[in-house]
Amino acid sequence: MDKFTRLTAAAAPLNLANVDTDKIIPARFLKTIKRSGLGKSLFADMRYNADGAENPAFVLNQPKYRQAQILVAGDNFGCGSSREHAPWALLDFGIRCVIAPGFADIFHGNCFKNGILPIVLPADVCEQLMDDAAQGTNARLTIDLEKQVVVRPDGEEIHFEVDAFRKHCLLNGLDDIGLTLEHAAAIDAYEAKTPSWKPAINGV
């Protein structure tokens, strides 16, 4: 998992509440064998017309947001199923941070597991950020996780809360596997005590 420390980037405004995981990545894209490559299917039903052509009105199709790494969204973002394809799709598109008044629980947890920082801020603050985002590349936002602030284009700093443990994991790029590997010595010690009768699966 990539570290998340400080990020300065264009933010895309997605002023919709209750964006569910089916909107983020429709079920028909789940039969894949990869977690990479889902970026092109991100928000597919909003992003493409029925004939497969890009819908020029959709925010991520506008030239100024094609490189966006931050998403400012409406309340209850990521509701619906537990599929990890949703954060995989965001990440593959390049989104590293989502700011919203609220997130669905499982999605919120899945973001941290995949190196995405979800930031919860009051609705009126999100609206200000939505306005900033509307200015596109001229108004980049900076996210400083260490200091726990969002820096607006005019330099104003907005504080946000984040679970201390999850912050530690993101700052250090530790996913669950990374965390468990901090116990590598204990795993080695456990394996060293394996009973002599325990067979190995080899010679298949």
Add this chain to the structure above:
Amino acid sequence: MSRTLFDKIWDAHVVDRLEDGTCVLYIDRHLVHEVTSPQAFEGLRLAGRKVRRVDETIAVVDHNIPTDADRLNGINEPESKLQIETLEANVAAFGVPYFPVSDARQGIVHVIGPEQGISLPGFTIVCGDSHTSTHGALGALAFGIGTSEVEHVLATQTLLQKPAKNMLVRVDGVLPPGCTGKDIVLAIIGKIGTAGGTGHVIEFGGAAIRALDMAGRLTVCNMSIEAGARAGLIAPDETTFEYIKGRPYAPKGEDFEKAVAYWKTLPSDEGAHYDKIVVLDAAQIAPQVTWGTSPEAVISITGTVPDPQAEPDEARRDQLQQMLRYMDLQPGQKIAGTKVDVVFIGSCTNSRIEDMRAAAAVAKGRHVAPGVRVLVVPGSGLVKAQAEAEGLAKIFTEAGFEWREAGCSMCLGMNPDKLTPGQRCASTSNRNFEGRQGPGGRTHLLSPAMAAAAAVTGVLTDVRELV
């Protein structure tokens, strides 16, 4: 302190404990199949990680693989083909032991683990599939995991887990003739419901469980997940040791003796604490059959379909009505005599040699009813070979049943064996959800003997009338 079987296995596998009580739990056996592993291997590759213990990992294809004889000539469905090819590329790249479709040992992941002696008592066993609970029949702690966890186990041979609560389901007495492990577990789910085991690991005990052979025990533990449990397990005993002895990957000679000595310490201590206890009398169990679209919607073959009007709770009443509509059944109708279109004998619940024998005993000298299609799908290539050697395959084919290659087949609509909309199926599998066996298909869960009885009569039938 007195401990349960679950407590003992858990304690023996705690590598480390985190502040909030989460444990780093060591995993002894990781079974891998084509559907839930591709992103896990990809994750390893992206992070530059290896499979920590290839000698504790085994891979096989089962979910997607067709079960017709010419499958060795290639697979038509492009997505299935891709998943299978991806697994083959991954096991080759990471050095994971693998039973390909051309290997006689290939079969359903939950059949081959016990069959090969890969699944053993006291082990922690995981697989990216919910019916991993099957392996608990050997006295192992076995449960299903998601794709991220598959990657976690591949990379670390451990999982981050919190302990479950203990539940005891005791089945006393003697099971009447014509009844099997399948009837026991369906009766249990009928009694406690599909959420009855939520948050718990169920230990099955009592005289009727002890009296089951290993195949029957595997069937019972297989469906503990349908009762909402995290896992199901049965204390290892002489039946278990006898079953394991001589299997290809089981300990041999002196090692086997050492292992047995350890396994004998595993059964729950006298006075061990259970958070929940449920007791059933086996003598009261009759052959079971589900009538609805949830495994808890189950009755005896002598029973009648319930009337939703008798249900006081409105939401529940609506649910029952929806089930009856979907299943095309009438309230109060006798379940026996309901006409079937398809019979499926197979799945990780009931595809072992004992299941084949039970079905063949009913099929012998009889013939499939007109208009009914019967699929018999052995759980592994070895079950298939043994059934052929014992003359069972001949009994099936003479009865007009299809005798197929090993795989998950019609247990779920992921390979070519599917129901068509509206078809009614008597099935030995484990899930009767809407569309599980194919869109619009209607599933009645029952035992292999009951399935064979439906095959030869064309209707749901009390097998006791045929023996």
